[in-house]
């Protein structure tokens with residue numbers, strides 16, 4: 479176990495090194511001063527605004543606005559600074575779907591982590607619907623067509639494959655602490671809890687809602703789907719999900735580039751989330767949250783999480799404090815964002831799940 483202070487020290491040191499390397503500085507008054515360095519290809523627009531930390535690792539195409547540094551209050555009461563990232567409700571960096579197949583025999587469908595009898599990761603294909611039949615569910619008509627419903631108007635009592643309507647017309651704002659602060663106890667990342675933001679601009683949530691109610695909020699083969707309020711989000715680490723699919727014998731291909739070592743995103747406590755491998759192998763020193771302190775290519779020696787070989791493959795807890803209003807929408811008061819005090823947060827429906835009663 480590494481003392482929390484060690485993580486902060488490591489992060490601070492890395493930050494100092496990156497500042498030196500980039501030749502940039504923030505004047506602290508909202509403006510940014512960037513020295514001219516024609517030889518440095520890393521001096522991008524995103525890097526110029528926040529030259530120091532995880533914020534500059536995000537795909538520039540995923541960001542709907544320039545990254546800013548803002549005052550924020552963490553859940554432990556600490557007042558500090560946060561990176562503020564704004565992303566589209568459906569970033570152009572991803573290609574969502576397919577979700578629910580049109581018929582029980584179709585191979586044009588996504589996946590689901592079934593948590594009823596015979597739990598596991600399944601393709602939404604003929605064998606899965608047959609399993610559902612055996613368990614007493616009825617997802618199809620006699621002609622084999624599947625009951626597909628928008629969660630906004632799914633009929634109660636009707637076994638349905640849920641597929642929400644995308645809405646790309648608004649943005650989401652994410653706060654990530656610039657200097658992570660550890661809590662005394664890890665925070666469980668259970669069902670539909672907020673995990674973080676992927677480098678492709680897509681929010682990451684904990685386990686998808688249970689399917690045992692007879693309503694299956696389908697995921698696409700990369701582990702994402704559309705919330706009832708229209709935004710796309712991940713329930714898996716998409717950059718290594720193919721190994722999970724293959725291990726489970728699921729005949730689906732995720733179109734996202736796969737890299738077991740690559741950084742996938744940043745947790746809401748500010749720590750990075752990498753693929754399941756560290757330097758090409760499974761790390762052996764992970765804590766209960768699937769994290770450890772080790773040297774990374776991007777951030778130096780810092781605490782970071784790893785995706786797992788479980789399904790879903792996300793860390794099951796987080797060690798650090800998240801910002802109040804860590805996820806909100808600047809331009810859509812109606813969006814459902816559970817686990818937050820942000821707009822639409824109170825009583826919002828779980829992502830991808832049926833609407834709140």
Ligand SMILES: [Zn+2]
Pocket residue numbers: 752755756761770772782783784
């Ligand atoms: Zn590692």
Ligand SMILES: [Zn+2]
Pocket residue numbers: 683686687703704705711713828829830831
């Ligand atoms: Zn969801």
